[in-house]
Amino acid sequence: MFNYTCLNPIAGVGLDLFSDDYKKVDDLAGADAALVRSAAMHDLDLPDSLLAVARAGAGVNNIPLDKCADKGIVVFNTPGANANGVKELVFAGMLYASRDIVGGIDWCLANQNDDNIAKTAEKQKKNFAGTEISGKKLGVIGLGAIGVLVANAATHMGMEVYGYDPYISVNAAWNLSRSVKHISNVEDIYKECDYITIHVPLLDSTRKMIDANAIAMMKPTAIVLNFARDLLVDEEAMVDALAAGKIKKYVSDFPNTTTVGAKGCIVTPHLGASTAESEDNCAIMAVREIRDYMENGNITHSVNYPDCNMGACTTAGRVAILHKNVKGMIGQYTTVLGEADINVSDMTNKAKGDYAYALIDVDSQITDDVLKKLQAIDDVLRVRLVK
Numbered sequence: 001m002f003n004y005t006c007l008n009p010i011a012g013v014g015l016d017l018f019s020d021d022y023k024k025v026d027d028l029a030g031a032d033a034a035l036v037r038s039a040a041m042h043d044l045d046l047p048d049s050l051l052a053v054a055r056a057g058a059g060v061n062n063i064p065l066d067k068c069a070d071k072g073i074v075v076f077n078t079p080g081a082n083a084n085g086v087k088e089l090v091f092a093g094m095l096y097a098s099r100d101i102v103g104g105i106d107w108c109l110a111n112q113n114d115d116n117i118a119k120t121a122e123k124q125k126k127n128f129a130g131t132e133i134s135g136k137k138l139g140v141i142g143l144g145a146i147g148v149l150v151a152n153a154a155t156h157m158g159m160e161v162y163g164y165d166p167y168i169s170v171n172a173a174w175n176l177s178r179s180v181k182h183i184s185n186v187e188d189i190y191k192e193c194d195y196i197t198i199h200v201p202l203l204d205s206t207r208k209m210i211d212a213n214a215i216a217m218m219k220p221t222a223i224v225l226n227f228a229r230d231l232l233v234d235e236e237a238m239v240d241a242l243a244a245g246k247i248k249k250y251v252s253d254f255p256n257t258t259t260v261g262a263k264g265c266i267v268t269p270h271l272g273a274s275t276a277e278s279e280d281n282c283a284i285m286a287v288r289e290i291r292d293y294m295e296n297g298n299i300t301h302s303v304n305y306p307d308c309n310m311g312a313c314t315t316a317g318r319v320a321i322l323h324k325n326v327k328g329m330i331g332q333y334t335t336v337l338g339e340a341d342i343n344v345s346d347m348t349n350k351a352k353g354d355y356a357y358a359l360i361d362v363d364s365q366i367t368d369d370v371l372k373k374l375q376a377i378d379d380v381l382r383v384r385l386v387k
């Protein structure tokens with residue numbers, strides 16, 4: 001029996017995929033697995049029972065990845081599962097920034113008791129007029145799951161699309177429309193584009209990526225869209241530029257005291273992934289990842305351990321070993337198993353950065369004594385008997 005907990009509401013269609021071997025518990029203490037969306041986990045005590053965290057979403061900046069890895073906790077995310085939801089909101093953001101749609105709606109509400117509203121509206125509508133996105137230049141920074149969808153859809157909306165991503169994956173490159181112009185210097189996007197949208201993860205290397213210098217290069221008519229994370233943009237500099245009329249609008253999905261209410265800012269309450277479809281997709285993928293890890297030891301879409309898949313175990317036993325990515329580990333495991341007269345029938349060892357993962361199938365039962373000896377090896381972070 002495994003215990004799991006949800007640190008945020010997770011769609012039922014996903015949780016329904018847990019079998020009777022899984023029990024939902026209220027507290028992280030005692031849980032084997034946790035599902036999370038945006039809840040901040042950095043200050044949480046991570047119990048020794050915790051084996052896996054699944055982020056039902058893309059961004060993992062709310063999770064202490066290295067702390068989890070050091071405790072032998074595998075962190076998963078659900079790449080692409082909410083990308084379409086975000087893409088659609090990015091287009092809404094572009095349209096909201098292009099005409100004063102919100103101002104127009106507010107005007108209608110304020111004049112709802114005016115019997116003459118239809119006639120007055122015809123006089124007032126010039127105050128809310130704007131421009132079209134067709135024919136304009138869009139710069140997409142970050143061509144992952146979301147960036148590719150935004151870039152491709154924009155080409156169909158008649159936009160001239162520039163794409164920048166020095167680390168683009170082969171898969172994303174295959175999916176990117178050939179109409180998207182590849183940009184190798186992001187400054188070309190800052191200088192040339194009418195709309196600039198950022199879709200990169202929040203990392204030390206991307207924090208405040210759109211800084212005062214970048215903003216200074218932009219056209220006075222530029223519209224910047226941020227549906228990724230607020231800390232990717234120097235928002236103080238952004239608000240100053242908007243106030244000085246140096247750029248036109250900043251659309252953000254991350255409310256804070258700097259941007260909400262500031263001139264030229266259009267802010268939504270982190271709604272990018274808040275669609276029934278995205279929530280369902282993320283929950284389903286997250287639960288499948290957790291189940292495959294708990295039941296088979298397989299890792300798919302981890303952000304702190306390597307992916308590793310040996311299918312279902314068909315031998316007498318399977319042990320999973322989470323360890324530091326240092327030399328000499330495998331020899332020590334096979335020595336312990338050999339001394340216990342246990343034959344290895346299959347094994348895989350994969351590494352990702354400082355961490356590595358070994359899955360070992362054996363022909364006879366693994367005793368507690370053997371597990372203790374494996375656990376006692378230096379640089380082993382966790383040993384788990386899968387079967």
Ligand SMILES: NC(=O)C1=CN([C@@H]2O[C@H](COP(=O)(O)OP(=O)(O)OC[C@H]3O[C@@H](n4cnc5c(N)ncnc54)[C@H](O)[C@@H]3O)[C@@H](O)[C@H]2O)C=CC1
Pocket residue numbers: 057058059060079080082083086141142143144145146147164165166167168169172199200201202205206227228229253270271272273274
């Ligand atoms: N507003 C919302 O509700 C949501 C926000 N997000 C945010 O959007 C981000 C992107 O999501 P996905 O597209 O699904 O992630 P992804 O991992 O598929 O794509 C990220 C892309 O950014 C690229 N990248 C990394 N560093 C870069 C740099 N310095 N310059 C240019 N490109 C760089 C990567 O190569 C990758 O292709 C997430 O990390 C998350 O923070 C994601 C989903 C929902």
Ligand SMILES: O=C(O)CCC(=O)C(=O)O
Pocket residue numbers: 037038056057058059060082270272273274
């Ligand atoms: O779960 C959510 O609503 C947040 C989505 C998000 O920001 C992400 O997936 O990175």
